[in-house]
Structures are given as C-alpha cells and as structure tokens.
Amino acid sequence: MIHQNDQITKSPDLSIKIGSLVLKNPVLLASGTCGYGTELDGLLDLDQVGGIIVKGISIRPRPGTPPPRLVETPCGLLNSIGLENVGIESFLRDKLPWLRNVKTSLIVNILGNSVEEYSEIAKKLDGAEGVKAIEVNISCPNVKAGGIAFGTDPEAAANVTRAVKKATDLPVIIKLTPNVTDITKVARKVASAGADAVSLINTLLGMAIDIKSRRPALANVFGGLSGPAIKPIALRMVWQVVRAVDIPVIGIGGISTSDDALEFLMAGAKAVEIGTATLIRPSTAEDVPADIRDYMEANSIQNLEDLRLPE
Amino acid sequence: MPKFDIPAEIVEQTQLAHGIFLLTVEAPAIQNSANPGQFCMLEVKYNNSRDPLLRRPLSIYKTQANGHISFLYKKVGKGTRLLSKRRPGEIVRVLGPLGQGFRLIHDRPCILVGGGLGIAPLLLPAERIKQSGKLVILIGAGNASEIPTIEDFSGLTRYFHVATEDGSLGQRGMVTDLLAQTLQEITGMAQIYTCGPWPMMKAVYHIARKKNIPCQVSLEATMACGIGLCLGCAVPKSDSREFLHVCKEGPVFDADQVNWEYTQ
Numbered sequence: 001m002i003h004q005n006d007q008i009t010k011s012p013d014l015s016i017k018i019g020s021l022v023l024k025n026p027v028l029l030a031s032g033t034c035g036y037g038t039e040l041d042g043l044l045d046l047d048q049v050g051g052i053i054v055k056g057i058s059i060r061p062r063p064g065t066p067p068p069r070l071v072e073t074p075c076g077l078l079n080s081i082g083l084e085n086v087g088i089e090s091f092l093r094d095k096l097p098w099l100r101n102v103k104t105s106l107i108v109n110i111l112g113n114s115v116e117e118y119s120e121i122a123k124k125l126d127g128a129e130g131v132k133a134i135e136v137n138i139s140c141p142n143v144k145a146g147g148i149a150f151g152t153d154p155e156a157a158a159n160v161t162r163a164v165k166k167a168t169d170l171p172v173i174i175k176l177t178p179n180v181t182d183i184t185k186v187a188r189k190v191a192s193a194g195a196d197a198v199s200l201i202n203t204l205l206g207m208a209i210d211i212k213s214r215r216p217a218l219a220n221v222f223g224g225l226s227g228p229a230i231k232p233i234a235l236r237m238v239w240q241v242v243r244a245v246d247i248p249v250i251g252i253g254g255i256s257t258s259d260d261a262l263e264f265l266m267a268g269a270k271a272v273e274i275g276t277a278t279l280i281r282p283s284t285a286e287d288v289p290a291d292i293r294d295y296m297e298a299n300s301i302q303n304l305e306d307l308r309l310p311e
Numbered sequence: 312m313p314k315f316d317i318p319a320e321i322v323e324q325t326q327l328a329h330g331i332f333l334l335t336v337e338a339p340a341i342q343n344s345a346n347p348g349q350f351c352m353l354e355v356k357y358n359n360s361r362d363p364l365l366r367r368p369l370s371i372y373k374t375q376a377n378g379h380i381s382f383l384y385k386k387v388g389k390g391t392r393l394l395s396k397r398r399p400g401e402i403v404r405v406l407g408p409l410g411q412g413f414r415l416i417h418d419r420p421c422i423l424v425g426g427g428l429g430i431a432p433l434l435l436p437a438e439r440i441k442q443s444g445k446l447v448i449l450i451g452a453g454n455a456s457e458i459p460t461i462e463d464f465s466g467l468t469r470y471f472h473v474a475t476e477d478g479s480l481g482q483r484g485m486v487t488d489l490l491a492q493t494l495q496e497i498t499g500m501a502q503i504y505t506c507g508p509w510p511m512m513k514a515v516y517h518i519a520r521k522k523n524i525p526c527q528v529s530l531e532a533t534m535a536c537g538i539g540l541c542l543g544c545a546v547p548k549s550d551s552r553e554f555l556h557v558c559k560e561g562p563v564f565d566a567d568q569v570n571w572e573y574t575q
Contacts (some may be wrong), residue, residue, distance in 0.1 A: 032541070033536075033540055034540060035538075035539055035540045039538050039539040039540050040538070042313055042314055042384070043314055043316055043538070045407075057470075063551075063552050063553045063554060064542060064545060064554060066545070066547065066554075066573075067532070067544075067545045067546060067554070068533060068536055069533075069543045069545055070455035070533045070534070070541070070544075071533075071541070072363060072364055072533075072535075075361045075362045075364055077364060077365065077535060078328075079535075079541065079543060081541065081542050081543065081545075084542050084545075084554070090524070103540060141342050180468075186515055227361075227364050228361040228364070252463065274403050276364070276535075279365070279535045280354075280364060280366060280535075280536075280540050281363060281404075281541055282316060282536075282538065282540075283316065284404070296456075303554065311391035
C-alpha cells in the first residue's frame, strides 16, 4: 500500500543526463548573460539552477567592441559585445574558485581564433576542478576571426569539434549559429565528429540604424538579435536538429517563462538555456524549473522525456 | 553590497514640467542600503508584456527614512513614456541599489556641477556633504523649465548658482562659466562631482584638469541588465584599449579614467 501511494505522489523527475554530465534540472544559464556567476549573487539562487554556462573564455583577455554595443528592438535585443572576457588564466585564478562553491553544474563556454586555440583552452579546462562540461562557441556573429567563421562551415565546425574532443574528457557541447541556410548540416557534421551535444540557437545577425544621427546604431554595424522576438525561429531549428541527430539538443532562444521552455522540451530539446531573460529578471532561471515542475505535476507527467511530442 | 529585486508600490508620480517627472516608490530594502550616486533598474512594461523588453536605469534622486525612493526622470522614449503613465498604487519592479556611487571627500570644498537632469544623482551627495563641509552647487540648463527641482538644492548652501542658456533663470550662459568663476575664488584643494550631458562633463573635466582638481563624473549608457552580466554599457578607458562598464564599475568614475575624445 505504501509503495502504491509513493507511486501516486512521486514528484516529477527533472534531472537529465547529457553524456556524463548530470543536471538536476534542464534549465541552464546561457553564456554571455550570466557573467561569471558572482554578478547574480543575492538575486538568483544558483543552487536551484540546472547549470551555469559562464561568459565565453578565450586564450587571452579580449577588450570587446567599442560602444554603442546595445540596441533594444521590439521584443528583442541587438548586441555586439565582441566576446569581451578576462581570458583563461584570469578565469581559472579569479573566477573559478567562487564558482566551485555553487551547487550547480559549471559549464565553461570557450572561443578561439584558430582550431589550435580552441584545443589549448580545452586542455587547460580539462584538469580544472569544478568544471563539468565545455560549450564551444563557433557561432558568435560579432567577431571577424573565429566565432561564426567556424560555425557556418560544416567542415571547419567538425575540425573544431574533433580538436576539442581530443583535448579533453569533459562532455563537449557545440553551440550552433542560426545564420546558415540549413542548420542540420552543421549539426550532423559536429555530431559525427564526436560532439556530446549541440546547443542552439546563438543570436541572429541583425542591424539597426539611428535615423537621428543617420548612422548604424551599433558601432560594429551588425549585431546579434536575442530575446522573445527570435523564439519561433529557435524553436523551428531545435525541432529540425532534434530530428537530424542522435545526440542531445539544448534549446536556446527567447525563453523567458516555463511556457517557453516547455515548448522547446516538447520539440525534443533535452534542456534549455535562459539568456536575455536573465538580464531583465535575474531570478528567471530559478522560477522556470519550479514552474516546469508544477506543469508536470498538474498534467501527471513523471519524466521530462514524456513531454516530447510524438513524431 | 546587497541588491534587491522587488515589486515596489508607487506612492507618487508627478509631472513637474513638460516631460519631466518625479516618481516615488516604496522600497525600504533598497532605500536602506542606497549610497549617493547609485541607480536602480525599473521595469516599465505592463504585466507579462515583452515590449519594451529592457528595464530602464534611473539614478536615485532622493531617499526618505520611511522607505521611499524617488527618481527624477525625463520622458525620452517608449520606456519612460510608459513609466510616466504609471499611477500611485500600481506596482513597478525595482532592482537596486546598483553600481558604485560617489566617493565623498570631506576635507576640502566640494563643487557639484549639474547639467539639466544630470542633477538627479547629485542631490544625495549634496545632502551628505552639507553636513560636513563647504559645499558649492552649480546648475546649468537650456532654460528654467528643464530644472524644475532646483529648490531642493538651493537651500543646501549659500554657494548656489544657476546658469541658463536663455537667461530665464540665474546667469545667462553655461554652467562651465560658473565653474570657472568659482575656481577663481577657491584657493587650495577642492573636489568636483559632476553629471550632465557628455559635452558638458567633458568641459568640466578639462577645466578641472587644468587646475589639478580631482573630478568624479556620473556617466549614462544604454544598459540591458544593470548588474554586469551583459557588458553592454561600455565606455572607452583613457589609458588603454579596454572599456569601463557604467553599471558595475560606475556609474561614477574618476574623470581621468574616461576617454573623453570618444564620440559615439
């Protein structure tokens, strides 16, 4: 009898596995919108989040692009930060110790100007205590070298994937760009090159013009569009990639609520990342898993896989 | 430093002049830990609307012991227009107090230089400095209607001067004229605190530098998060190719950290 009661009242299981990476829930903080974690201290209980993907790290510190770096658009945000970051040495020395004390999975986003650079950073992270996985940025639209150059060429994307996989035993997530004609082509290539998972989408290349000054609104002219405006595109691409590869897919793009996250999980994403929404409401990534749990309870759904729509 | 993201009840929303508003909210936690020169991010959208997407950064103008914080702001776009339509009793989400405020120095005469609504972050430091030392307040604007709250400042010191470009209030001319005049009368060390349009702050900085007077500036930038997550509010540094971030290292900087030649 007791056993039966247990079955009935058992609360939904929100934990997931991506390769050897175990997450307590499927809601991650997206790179570039959560700093190095400390910035959110006191505003978001990181222990309640499935994982944190810290700001993209390069071999050397990068100063980023000149301002203006931001433009607000209807339901969206255009940015060109230019991958400003402290560099791998400072990350390991100054940022990682604090992050080790957080009870959530730490994933480090990396970027490089060459295959060798990606490989070198991955090696440095391989032995770093506390790092649970690597997300590889081959999709930033705001830098000329590296970034998107790797993400739009399936062959180059596969080369980066192989190099990073060779450099580390950590699970490797490849973050894909939507700025291609067929995202499944790159997804298939990186999957066969050994990626443990793919995350998508990075921002969509866009621009705005300031009609008062009659100049492009961003100093970099083009920027990456994020926020609720891009959600339908992101969802469509996640749906496509889920059906094209056998590795886990992490959905990103305009997710601000559990309703948004559920759409991605129904499309077949194993997990989701919260990006721009954290900038607006820092506690979003804490609220979303709680609300997903409520939805599952209300609908008697026990496992996240059961959310996925039939083919 | 503790930060809070709280739903705050509006207790006052007053239009003081054309397009200029004073908004007061009840946010005791923020009021209690706010320092002069800090700011808050205010949610301007209604309910679950996602447009406008971003919060708006506003300097803390005034605080009261009863937990009230006031913001002095100008209706400049969609966000502030929506904010200006909010009425007492309604709830607005406020994140704060944010950033590094003014570093107050008490051993020398302090000169506050405000341009237009750049006076907003200067009232709190003025009130603090008044308690401990010599305070000079210089305010400039295009015309009198742009600075409807100068009475909050005029009673704080007898060294209070106003300049307007059209002569509708105080001396006709620029606030930098007032600064030059003041500095002629001050012998020995002084400290300048300034906020206003970029060209004004740049001119204030040049005057200060010539006289070797330290100058703190409160900068403004387009922001998304206000807490150092997005790095969007970058301003070029004077001594390298790197950037200052207005929300986290600022909004108040030593003026010589800033590359004043940079124009957006």
